Amino acid sequence: MFWNEKMETLHGHALEELQLKRLKETISRTQNVGFYKKMFKDAGITPSDIRSLDDLHKIPFTKKADLRNGYPFGFLAVPMNQVNRIHTTSGTTGKPTVVAYTKNDLNTWSDLIARNLTMVGLKAGDIFQNASNYSLFTGGLGIHMGAEKIGCAVVPSGVGNTKRQIEMIQDFGVTGLHCTPSYAMHLTEVAEEMHANLESLKVGCFGAEAWSENMRRDLQNRLGLKAYDSYGMSELFGPGVAFECPEQNGLHIWHDCYIVEIIDPKTGENLGAGEKGELVVTPIMKEAMPFLRYRTGDITMLMEDECPCGRGQKIARLLGRSDDMLTIRGINVFPSQIEHALKNIPEVGDQFMVYVDRVNYQDELTIEVEMNKNVFSGELKDLSNLQTKIVKALQDTLSLRASVELVEPGSLPRFEGKAKRVIDRRVI
Amino acid sequence: MTEKYIIKQLSIFSENKAGKLAAIAKIFLDTGVSIQAFNIAEANNFGVVRAIVDKPEIAFNEFAKQNYALQYTDVLAIKMKDVPGGLYEVANLLGGLGINIEYAYAFRTGAYGALIVKVTNPRAAAQKIIDAGLELLPAKDYNF
Incomplete structure (x- = not known):
């Protein structure tokens, strides 16, 4: 089933022609952005130098750290009276990254989600439960708009209150579910404890964090649905950038909206199909915040084989990161953000370690803080208050719950050279 | 007038892990300090060991030397x-x-x-x- 068969199956010359046209339009929009004007000047190029898709390589990359310097609206290419939505996503340090959408952007984005959900068999008549955070996280409103567009009855259940989520699936006869894969595992376990019958479910769309084939098998067997991988990021609208088709073998990335490159993250050289590297995307349908050659930091590869479904070239399921970004409970976190939040607490200082573990398929964040001799008052309640203060600081900056352990002076590792204070111990 | 009634309790930060109390007790032993009264307050994974001893300064100095976080509490x-x-x-x-x-x-x-x-x-x-x-x-x- 297709939502937009023509665009989804566009190949060869026709696709390249459309990509070039849209690329040129995008480049022209970027010239409203100081960062890109300067980039072109520094690189000694003008928009008219980009005459073919190959010329794209003349343009330097845009990195997430560049977006930080544009906080909040430095990358806006349209006046505010054309902006229709603002989301934020985690930045590399203190400040978040802002992403903005025009009315057309929201329409393009929900159209892509509509393609994805249609591709996995959802349609009018389906009851679709979106167990995603509906605030600044793009997985809530983004998926919601697309599911409404294809005519599903959408249940905006949000996150948490798992028993109620399960009751709704049962009582409403929910057929489609969207959430993070780790929340899906949690839901599965609670449903089994409740002896709940979730046989109405047929499609699960899981994204925002990496998950394995083992986890897919587990989810499919225990929830009795087909589980599909969803890929996206706020900088490229949000979820919906790439999605699995019923073949469940790689993700279709929408080539009419995104020009895809795979590069060697060290040299920046382009790599061919079948070679693992960093995904670099130039979104060519974005109006409010156009980006050129955006380095996603995600490691994947372009797949060589054509897909029997007739859609375009796929990328492999994500194989890791080229930087140190972590995804914890679906939230992107840079170790630098955690360090920034902790160093702002005088009682904590420099001596802390952060551990990320996966316990029963749920991500757990543990902070060990070395007790600072100079601030120890001798009172237990002050220690408890410090714990609470650290938990709150992390909650405020990262929207993540953490457990804090206070440890004795001198018991944490000391580093010579670059400190590595954030340790990911998860086995996925 | 009341100063003589103020007792200097040692309040020692300790993780709640096997062997921690023994390590603390060993310091009292090694310094020849006698414990008069003793109590442990525990929260989550850590606690405060409270001790009233005959020679608090000697004990305090040794604990500080061994990198413990501690305080006198009146x-x-x-x-x-x-x-x-x-x-x-x-x-x-x-x-x-x-x-x-x-x-x-x-x-x-x-x-x-x-x-x-x-x-x-x-x-x-x-x-x-x-x-x-x-x-x-x-x-x-x-x-x-």
């Missing part, structure tokens, strides 16, 4: 009769005086018991307690 020791109702008498009186106990622990020697209390303003509290007719044990009996 506490009072209220003499209790070693009979049923002994604690009631003390607690009831403190309540009547409006003295709030942040924490307390008890010990007993041959002849009598004592309640160690941490209160907000120990000097003022000491005066009120004495005026109300209870007996405070002077610090020299313990750690001076």
